[in-house]
Amino acid sequence: NAGVTQTPKFQVLKTGQSMTLQCAQDMNHEYMSWYRQDPGMGLRLIHYSVGAGITDQGEVPNGYNVSRSTTEDFPLRLLSAAPSQTSVYFCASSYSWTSGYEQYFGPGTRLTVT
Amino acid sequence: AQSVTQLGSHVSVSEGALVLLRCNYSSSVPPYLFWYVQYPNQGLQLLLKYTSAATLVKGINGFEAEFKKSETSFHLTKPSAHMSDAAEYFCAVSGDQGAQKLVFGQGTRLTINP
Numbered sequence: 001n002a003g004v005t006q007t008p009k010f011q012v013l014k015t016g017q018s019m020t021l022q023c024a025q026d027m028n029h030e031y032m033s034w035y036r037q038d039p040g041m042g043l044r045l046i047h048y049s050v051g052a053g054i055t056d057q058g059e060v061p062n063g064y065n066v067s068r069s070t071t072e073d074f075p076l077r078l079l080s081a082a083p084s085q086t087s088v089y090f091c092a093s094s095y096s097w098t099s100g101y102e103q104y105f106g107p108g109t110r111l112t113v114t
Numbered sequence: 115a116q117s118v119t120q121l122g123s124h125v126s127v128s129e130g131a132l133v134l135l136r137c138n139y140s141s142s143v144p145p146y147l148f149w150y151v152q153y154p155n156q157g158l159q160l161l162l163k164y165t166s167a168a169t170l171v172k173g174i175n176g177f178e179a180e181f182k183k184s185e186t187s188f189h190l191t192k193p194s195a196h197m198s199d200a201a202e203y204f205c206a207v208s209g210d211q212g213a214q215k216l217v218f219g220q221g222t223r224l225t226i227n228p
Contacts, residue, residue: 004157033215033216035218040123040220040221041220042118042204042218042219042220042221043158043204043206043216043218044218045215045216045217048215058215090157090158092158101146101165101208102148102160102163103148103160103216104160105150105157105158105159106157107156107157108156108157
């Protein structure tokens with residue numbers, strides 16, 4: 001299993017540009033989520049999904065959009081990039097209460113908005 | 115709402131010394147608690163988790179944590195630090211808003227002195 005994969009690893013955007021961060025998992029996990037990591041603030045939940053076709057907002061959803069058309073994929077869209085969205089983005093997945101909801105994280109995407 | 119406080123953004127210990135990283139949480143329901151480790155330029159890896167079974171939880175790499183409900187704490191310890199333990203450590207809680215939604219502390223950077 002590849003686990004949770006994210007592309008790209010690095011990205012530089014200009015203010016106002018849009019882009020999609022890709023996330024995929026091959027563990028048949030129902031739950032997927034996106035976090036952003038900023039210095040001194042830990043990780044904050046952006047959006048999450050409890051299954052295909054179901055998404056909801058987390059703590060910091062503004063400026064981001066998600067969809068979940070398949071179990072495997074959970075892309076994160078930046079609609080109009082702003083410098084405040086410069087961050088490291090992590091995708092995670094987990095499957096059930098039997099695992100204690102342990103979340104598996106991808107390697108991250110480092111995004112810089114100029 | 116749930117929250118996590120990690121006392122000390124930086125902790126420095128000598129190789130072979132005790133490692134103690136502090137985590138206090140708030141939750142209105144019995145929580146799930148997690149410790150994750152992040153090595154430089156990598157994603158997060160689960161060290162250990164508490165899911166209402168044993169209060170003393172053993173994890174990977176010789177780490178363990180004790181759940182103390184009366185103190186709302188879940189401190190991480192390791193009897194003897196190794197140079198390879200240098201990393202950032204995150205405490206996380208879930209439960210209030212669904213067992214799969216994690217709230218992270220701000221992180222503690224552990225430095226090991228030779």
